Amino acid sequence: MGKTYSKGLEGVIAAETKMSFIDGEKGVLEYVGIPIGELASHSTFEETVFLLWNLRLPKKDELARFQAELRKRYELPAGMAQRLLSLPRDAKPMHVIRTMVSALSMHDLNPDANDIPSLREKALNILARTPTLLAYFHRYRIGMPLVAPDPSLSIAENFLYMLNGERPTETMAKAMDVCLVLHADHGLNNSTFSARSVMSTQSDMYSAVTAAIGSLKGPLHGGANEGVMVMLNEIPSVDAAEKYVLDKLARKDKIMGFGHRIYKSYDPRAKHLQVLARQLASDTGNIALYDKSKRIEEVMATAVAAKGIYPNVDFYSATTYHCIGLPLDMFTPVFVIARIGGWAGHVIEQMGDNRLFRPDVDYTGPHGVAYTPVTKR
Ligand SMILES: CC(C)(COP(=O)(O)OP(=O)(O)OC[C@H]1O[C@@H](n2cnc3c(N)ncnc32)[C@H](O)[C@@H]1OP(=O)(O)O)[C@@H](O)C(=O)NCCC(=O)NCCS
Secondary structure, three states: OOOOOOHHHOOOOOOOOOOEEEEOOOOEEEEOOEEHHHHHHHOOHHHHHHHHHHOOOOOHHHHHHHHHHHHOOOOOOOOHHHHHOOOOOOOOHHHHHHHHHHHHHHHOOOOOOOOHHHHHHHHHHHHHHHHHHHHHHHHHHOOOOOOOOOOOOOHHHHHHHHHHOOOOOHHHHHHHHHHHHHHOOEOEOHHHHHHHHHHOOOOOHHHHHHHHHHHHOOOOOOOHHHHHHHHHHHOOOHHHHHHHHHHHHHOOOOOOOEOOOOOOOOOHHHHHHHHHHHHHHHHOOOHHHHHHHHHHHHHHHHHHHHHOOOEOHHHHHHHHHHHHOOOHHHHHHHHHHHHHHHHHHHHHHHHHOOOOOOOOOOOOOOOOOOOOOHHHO
16 A cells, blocks of 8 residues: 655544534534534533434433433442542642543453443443542542532533532533533544544553543643633733734744634634623623633634634633633533543444554654664763
8 A cells, every 4th residue: 555644644534434524614513414503502412422322313212211321320439539539639630530531440340341332331431420520529629528419410410510519500501511512523633533543452442531531631632722711811801812812923822722623614613602602701791701702813813814714612612611610620621521422432433343543654764873882972
């Protein structure tokens, strides 16, 4: 087979999927053929995950069973909470969740079982328990009693309940749920590639998701939502936004929350999040934050839209998460909760038709170099 080199694997098709479709030129994203806007408006996170894992929407009773399967797994396995309570309180949540998802495998009697029913079982465990792990860690680090999960609540409601110790309002729970739907899957993004690559060695679901979390953490990937909030905090007012952005661009710095390897037009998820962010910001007295974001978008549109750089999913999710009341360092972990839906689905898809990922590398170093003894170097 002829070899071609593509830095960053840009333009390379490395897998087949039936889960999500992206048209980066037209700004289209579909899960199993359904436009993302439809799902954000009418579906729920649980239903969306069923869709991604089964490639069809559930019937009413199937959805109820799927929700029940998740809810009965909200509680952590015995010993897991103690393990969490031994972590340094100032550890960063993304490091905590990467470590604790990995640790979940030690509470699985057969962590390496890679048949499809076992992989689905593990996917349910990881998805149901990740919010509990994150909320417990947050309560522990702020010195508050842990709030046990409530199996009568959805993943979004339950996460906010365990985090804050009180039931979220319907608006907040809905906003959180929509964010989870919008972030659930996105083609062969870097973290999904990591998950599929690990699974292609026939490793295990926990290792695949752990690797994916490590990838998502990076500021060029899921970590960008925290970067956006840091930027918004650094800009003192709407009027100061233009100079801030232009100065950064002049220094060739990237503006977090803008640009995408695939989208060269407006990210359809960002469109939806913009509307959500504006609504929540006005409901929660954070309209100045939204206005700052809007101003940054306007400045970027004049400065760099010609290069195909528009807001991506992370840009307005920062304002949205802030208005929901999430601590800044929980923004990317929330992305983890959502994307477990995608990662686990891709792992299952990979194992349905596996081939080991093993690209080649172009060696550019010297050859035939004589060995120099250490005393002569
Ligand atoms: C996501 C990202 C890594 C995709 O980048 P990519 O496909 O590798 O594109 P490049 O970095 O090669 O960028 C192409 C051009 O657009 C510019 N550009 C891309 N994203 C930019 C941004 N966020 N701010 C300013 N300029 C940007 C680059 O400087 C480059 O300009 P040049 O051709 O004049 O050198 C990149 O857009 C980025 O770093 N964005 C900020 C982080 C972010 O929001 N990540 C979340 C993605 S969902």
